[in-house]
Amino acid sequence: MGKNDFLTPKAIANRIKAKGLQKLRWYCQMCQKQCRDENGFKCHCMSESHQRQMQIFGENSDRIVSGYSEEFEQNFLDLMKRSHRFSRVAATVVYNEFINDRHHVHMNSTQWATLTEFVKHLGRTGKCKVDQTEKGWFITYIDRDSETLFKEKMKNKRLKLDMVEEEKQEREIQKQIQMAEQLKAPLESDQENEQKAVPKELNLESGVKIGFSLGGGIIRKEEKGESSSKAARIVNGAYRGSNARLLGVDTEKFCAKVQIEKGVYDGRLIKAIEYEDICKVA
Ligand SMILES: [Zn+2]
Numbered sequence: 592m593g594k595n596d597f598l599t600p601k602a603i604a605n606r607i608k609a610k611g612l613q614k615l616r617w618y619c620q621m622c623q624k625q626c627r628d629e630n631g632f633k634c635h636c637m638s639e640s641h642q643r644q645m646q647i648f649g650e651n652s653d654r655i656v657s658g659y660s661e662e663f664e665q666n667f668l669d670l671m672k673r674s675h676r677f678s679r680v681a682a683t684v685v686y687n688e689f690i691n692d693r694h695h696v697h698m699n700s701t702q703w704a705t706l707t708e709f710v711k712h713l714g715r716t717g718k719c720k721v722d723q724t725e726k727g728w729f730i731t732y733i734d735r736d737s738e739t740l741f742k743e744k745m746k747n748k749r750l751k752l753d754m755v756e757e758e759k760q761e762r763e764i765q766k767q768i769q770m771a772e773q774l775k776a777p778l779e780s781d782q783e784n785e786q787k788a789v790p791k792e793l794n795l796e797s798g799v800k801i802g803f804s805l806g807g808g809i810i811r812k813e814e815k816g817e818s819s820s821k822a823a824r825i826v827n828g829a830y831r832g833s834n835a836r837l838l839g840v841d842t843e844k845f846c847a848k849v850q851i852e853k854g855v856y857d858g859r860l861i862k863a864i865e866y867e868d869i870c871k872v873a
Pocket residue numbers: 619620621622623624635636640641644
């Protein structure tokens with residue numbers, strides 16, 4: 592009997608006949624047939640259609656049982672969600688509501704032999720919170736949808752907070768950078784000017800060349816001039832024969848201050864040497 596046959600006259604008639612909850616054990620899950628009593632069930636089991644169904648079951652028992660188990664669990668959880676979403680409730684109460692629907696998947700066709708076994712399964716797989724009391728097992732539906740929504744909300748909130756925090760830090764850093772820049776401002780503007788000035792010169796290639804050659808020329812000229820005017824030779828005493836540079840003269844004492852250049856005494860400073868002991872070198 593297919594699921595879509597429930598509107599046929601026969602199906603309707605059967606439902607009318609089967610009004611009220613009948614003994615669950617006279618239900619054949621394989622054929623989805625409710626028998627009214629033991630005799631009816633025996634007759635059904637002898638029927639060709641049932642035998643055919645049982646043959647199919649024998650060949651695919653695992654798949655069929657797991658299929659019924661899945662359906663049983665899903666329907667049971669749907670009922671929990673519908674009727675006991677936010678409350679802790681006795682497992683037997685829910686089960687009685689569940690089997691009140693005559694077309695429910697019967698437990699004897701699932702992998703669970705007893706309600707207790709099924710309840711433990713719900714607890715183990717995290718689909719319900721379960722706890723055992725003197726009055727039996729109690730179950731509380733775990734609302735995955737709400738939980739997911741809640742987690743999502745919290746995650747977004749956290750992300751938002753993180754972003755706010757980051758922005759705050761960013762602003763703080765910017766503030767510190769600005770303060771540091773203000774402190775450095777005079778120094779930096781000098782540097783900037785220098786930096787600006789240098790590239791300007793460098794950019795004017797011809798100007799740079801001129802500047803360099805002129806500068807070099809001037810320095811060399813100066814050095815030459817200096818050496819020509821201040822170069823001296825020591826002609827008497829211990830440093831006789833040494834070349835020296837005239838650093839200054841003491842006209843009152845008729846002395847000169849010289850620094851020896853080259854030779855073994857190179858660099859030696861003589862603070863006072865008499866005029867007669869040196870002579871200028873052209
Ligand atoms: Zn059957």
